Amino acid sequence: MSQTFKGRPVLPGNCSGEALVSRQGFNTLASFQKSVILHSKKAVCSDQDNKDLYGKEMTGKILCLPQTIGSTTGGLVLQTVAEAGTGPKAMLFAEHIDSLAAAGVILSDIWVGFRYVVVDQLGPDFLTAVRTGQTVTIQEDGTVVVG
Amino acid sequence: MQEYKMTLLPEEESILRGEQGETLRKVMQSVVMYGEAFGAEKLVPIQGSPHLVTSFGANTIKPYFEMMQELIDAGLKTQQPFTVDPRPMDFEHLNPGLLRRLSFKLIFGKQEEYERQLQALGLKNENAFSCACYLPEVGNTPRQGDNLAWSESSAVVYANSVLGARTNRNSAGIDVMCDIVGKAPYFGLLTDEGRRATWKVELRSASLPNAQLLGSAIGIKVMEDVPYITGLDRFLGEGLNPATEAYLKDMGAATASNGAVGLYHVDRITPEAVQQGESLLAEGYQTYIVDDAELKKVLDNYPVLWKDKTARPGMAFIGCPHLTLHQLQDWSARIEAALAEAGKARTEVPAYLFTAPDVADVFRKDAARVAALLEKNIHITTICPLMYMNNPLCGKDPIITSSNKLRTYTSARFYLEDELLRIIVSGTLPQGGRQ
Numbered sequence: 001m002s003q004t005f006k007g008r009p010v011l012p013g014n015c016s017g018e019a020l021v022s023r024q025g026f027n028t029l030a031s032f033q034k035s036v037i038l039h040s041k042k043a044v045c046s047d048q049d050n051k052d053l054y055g056k057e058m059t060g061k062i063l064c065l066p067q068t069i070g071s072t073t074g075g076l077v078l079q080t081v082a083e084a085g086t087g088p089k090a091m092l093f094a095e096h097i098d099s100l101a102a103a104g105v106i107l108s109d110i111w112v113g114f115r116y117v118v119v120d121q122l123g124p125d126f127l128t129a130v131r132t133g134q135t136v137t138i139q140e141d142g143t144v145v146v147g
Numbered sequence: 148m149q150e151y152k153m154t155l156l157p158e159e160e161s162i163l164r165g166e167q168g169e170t171l172r173k174v175m176q177s178v179v180m181y182g183e184a185f186g187a188e189k190l191v192p193i194q195g196s197p198h199l200v201t202s203f204g205a206n207t208i209k210p211y212f213e214m215m216q217e218l219i220d221a222g223l224k225t226q227q228p229f230t231v232d233p234r235p236m237d238f239e240h241l242n243p244g245l246l247r248r249l250s251f252k253l254i255f256g257k258q259e260e261y262e263r264q265l266q267a268l269g270l271k272n273e274n275a276f277s278c279a280c281y282l283p284e285v286g287n288t289p290r291q292g293d294n295l296a297w298s299e300s301s302a303v304v305y306a307n308s309v310l311g312a313r314t315n316r317n318s319a320g321i322d323v324m325c326d327i328v329g330k331a332p333y334f335g336l337l338t339d340e341g342r343r344a345t346w347k348v349e350l351r352s353a354s355l356p357n358a359q360l361l362g363s364a365i366g367i368k369v370m371e372d373v374p375y376i377t378g379l380d381r382f383l384g385e386g387l388n389p390a391t392e393a394y395l396k397d398m399g400a401a402t403a404s405n406g407a408v409g410l411y412h413v414d415r416i417t418p419e420a421v422q423q424g425e426s427l428l429a430e431g432y433q434t435y436i437v438d439d440a441e442l443k444k445v446l447d448n449y450p451v452l453w454k455d456k457t458a459r460p461g462m463a464f465i466g467c468p469h470l471t472l473h474q475l476q477d478w479s480a481r482i483e484a485a486l487a488e489a490g491k492a493r494t495e496v497p498a499y500l501f502t503a504p505d506v507a508d509v510f511r512k513d514a515a516r517v518a519a520l521l522e523k524n525i526h527i528t529t530i531c532p533l534m535y536m537n538n539p540l541c542g543k544d545p546i547i548t549s550s551n552k553l554r555t556y557t558s559a560r561f562y563l564e565d566e567l568l569r570i571i572v573s574g575t576l577p578q579g580g581r582q
Binding site for chain 1: 173176177180205207208209210214298299300303315316318319320324335370371404556
């Protein structure tokens with residue numbers, strides 16, 4: 001049975017895809033570091049501290065997370081994988097988007113011409129409900145349907 | 148022009164309409180959209196000098212270089228000269244060997260080109276490469292109340308907490324945008340409300356804790372929140388002095404890397420805490436008690452990421468963030484004293500002390516002293532140890548460190564200072580120590 005959540009569209013858009021769920025803060029640099037350095041065609045999470053995502057492919061997925069954490073180069077990493085086509089297609093934040101991710105997705109939109117569909121403030125129940133591998137559908141008004 | 152909720156000045160609206168060029172329009176749009184994501188009601192002028200996190204010409208960050216070039220081609224510069232994080236390479240003082248030098252050249256193949264871009268955009272000078280840009284020798288030291296748009300998490304938390312300046316934790320890229328228009332969106336740590344503490348951290352240890360360990364414990368607990376720390380003045384005294392500032396630099400960097408702290412207050416020590424005391428605590432704040440048992444628990448939980456956990460340490464890295472001049476003098480003297488006590492002429496593990504180019508210049512004026520240290524296997528360099536270890540060929544080396552930030556982002560193994568000194572001198576890991 002599907003579940004519906006309503007958040008704030010930070011960068012609105014319509015899309016659907018496979019969920020990739022991090023229940024802990026997503027360390028953008030640590031997660032993409034290896035694939036960026038090695039110019040990989042697919043980004044596999046290299047953050048050893050992230051038990052949910054370590055070793056999992058992130059390219060083209062709908063990343064579900066509380067917030068991003070870590071280095072202030074995080075936004076630059078999001079720009080880099082946007083241009084390389086190895087990042088997620090959408091980011092769904094349970095909490096308010098953090099300043100590092102906000103900068104990264106906005107600069108990607110304006111300077112790279114790649115739009116991550118971004119919805120935030122979906123609430124803690126969203127992260128409890130969504131499972132990696134489930135189909136997630138995002139609507140322009142910030143509605144997110146899981147399953 | 149797109150509709151924004153933020154109140155904009157006529158000049159800002161003119162830029163957004165593209166009346167001063169398409170590139171400047173995109174810059175202003177970036178800043179305004181960034182502010183809108185956080186409900187900023189306006190933009191405020193930046194008063195202090197900028198500091199940027201991106202100091203490395205890595206081949207992989209192509210869209211960033213293209214963005215910078217577009218800014219340069221449009222004739223744009225930051226409104227004031229800026230400092231930037233440390234360079235990634237210094238082969239004269241930290242020579243990784245031929246193969247690794249080649250790999251550094253491959254990874255950071257655009258370093259020279261990027262430094263030319265930085266100069267075109269307003270880099271302060273050739274020496275302006277340090278994460279501790281606020282040190283007096285470097286001179287990018289904002290005043291209390293200055294609005295900034297800094298990146299580099301350790302610099303952000305220092306500027307906010309120790310200097311009382313106001314900056315959010317900005318990411319690479321948006322820092323440049325704000326500094327070009329000379330304005331930052333008014334939200335978060337720029338506001339009085341955003342600077343109120345939602346945690347009270349009560350330090351109850353028997354002695355002054357290791358700064359990096361205390362910062363780690365606080366960061367892991369409060370994550371991105373603002374803590375108000377009591378009990379440190381028992382050991383550090385009241386107010387600021389160079390030793391306290393160095394302690395807070397290291398503690399703050401650990402709060403920012405082990406968590407995401409952008410501001411902390413220390414009772415009777417940091418400027419806003421001195422002025423406002425516990426009235427900085429927000430209603431409904433949470434309490435975290437840090438005693439010796441809690442600090443030991445945090446230390447014991449650090450994973451050891453070395454493949455061979457009993458490997459002989461290859462190098463010791465001290466100074467992430469960069470050491471102050473006082474710390475540089477103190478560390479070199481402590482290693483020398485430990486050598487003398489052990490009756491040795493050279494350390495078993497090469498010790499690398501990382502500091503700002505301006506600080507190194509001051510220290511290196513005494514050439515005889517520097518030569519004597521080199522004889523003892525004590526080296527001074529100005530690069531970023533984290534970037535050194537980001538080279539996959541170097542990242543697997545058995546590095547030991549006193550830096551919690553370096554521990555967090557690399558496989559470097561963390562030791563408290565006295566233990567680190569013993570390993571540097573003896574070359575052996577402690578028996579029965581943390582595995």
